[in-house]
Amino acid sequence: MTAGIPSSPVDTSKPHPARVYDWLLGGKDNYPVDQEVAEKLPAEARANAARNRAFMHRASAWLARQGVDQFLDIGTGIPTAPNLHQIVQAVTPRARVVYADNDPIVLRHAEALLVSSPEGATDYIHADVRQPEEILERAAGLLDFTRPVALSLIALMHFLPDDQDPYGITRGLVGALPSGSHLVLSHGTADQHPELRQETESAYRKGAIALRMRTRAEVEPFFEGLELVGPGLVTAPEWYQEEPAPVYERSGFYVGVARVP
Numbered sequence: 001m002t003a004g005i006p007s008s009p010v011d012t013s014k015p016h017p018a019r020v021y022d023w024l025l026g027g028k029d030n031y032p033v034d035q036e037v038a039e040k041l042p043a044e045a046r047a048n049a050a051r052n053r054a055f056m057h058r059a060s061a062w063l064a065r066q067g068v069d070q071f072l073d074i075g076t077g078i079p080t081a082p083n084l085h086q087i088v089q090a091v092t093p094r095a096r097v098v099y100a101d102n103d104p105i106v107l108r109h110a111e112a113l114l115v116s117s118p119e120g121a122t123d124y125i126h127a128d129v130r131q132p133e134e135i136l137e138r139a140a141g142l143l144d145f146t147r148p149v150a151l152s153l154i155a156l157m158h159f160l161p162d163d164q165d166p167y168g169i170t171r172g173l174v175g176a177l178p179s180g181s182h183l184v185l186s187h188g189t190a191d192q193h194p195e196l197r198q199e200t201e202s203a204y205r206k207g208a209i210a211l212r213m214r215t216r217a218e219v220e221p222f223f224e225g226l227e228l229v230g231p232g233l234v235t236a237p238e239w240y241q242e243e244p245a246p247v248y249e250r251s252g253f254y255v256g257v258a259r260v261p
């Protein structure tokens with residue numbers, strides 16, 4: 001809900017994850033401070049960002065084809081077409097999508113996320129995932145939490161260090177969803193690029209951004225109590241359903257889609 005939210009100024013003196021990611025995807029909504037971080041990242045970072053985004057496309061379209069028509073996407077990022085609502089409304093025009101992000105630059109570009117199909121609806125919440133109750137309460141303005149919802153936490157939780165309780169926050173969000181809902185999660189990892197861990201973490205650290213890449217064993221608990229569907233917990237290019245396999249390459253993301261029993 002953008003109306004009435006005071007737009008905090010965009011701070012161009014320090015890098016922000018949304019703008020670094022925008023640079024990696026070839027976008028223009030970033031500043032020299034963001035570029036400085038992005039350029040210090042290993043060359044693979046751009047391909048990894050594109051593969052993560054492609055996973056979001058495949059998983060969201062697949063869920064829409066299964067009949068899911070309500071989506072809550074937290075850590076949305078700067079709009080990059082196609083956005084989630086464009087993907088799912090191409091399958092189900094009446095689909096409803098609520099986006100949430102804590103970055104003022106995403107709020108500034110929120111209009112692009114609010115152009116819905118006439119039959120469906122989209123909304124945007126300027127909020128922090130560390131205040132999950134606020135997001136759930138405001139999302140209930142558009143979503144019916146007595147019916148299945150797909151919750152996307154895509155390339156978000158690695159920005160929460162362990163002491164900020166990423167697992168507890170995820171459990172709390174998932175706990176608010178009825179049976180038949182899904183969690184769609186992707187998470188940065190260095191398991192397939194161990195030699196790039198230091199370079200990646202140090203590029204973000206120099207920009208004062210905490211990045212906590214996690215191993216497979218550390219990503220698994222995000223899905224505790226849920227039923228992984230399709231190929232399970234795999235790297236981004238390995239997650240596909242009912243479509244030709246994407247080209248297999250090493251990836252910096254673990255991904256999974258899981259059903260709430």
Ligand SMILES: C[S@@+](CC[C@H](N)C(=O)[O-])C[C@H]1O[C@@H](n2cnc3c(N)ncnc32)[C@H](O)[C@@H]1O
Binds near residue numbers: 074076100130154159
């Ligand atoms: C790497 S981008 C991912 C964008 C999109 N989900 C995707 O995968 O294409 C991470 C996003 O998470 C947002 N973010 C980071 N920490 C957050 C927090 N504590 N609460 C809400 N959003 C957050 C950033 O502002 C950024 O837009």
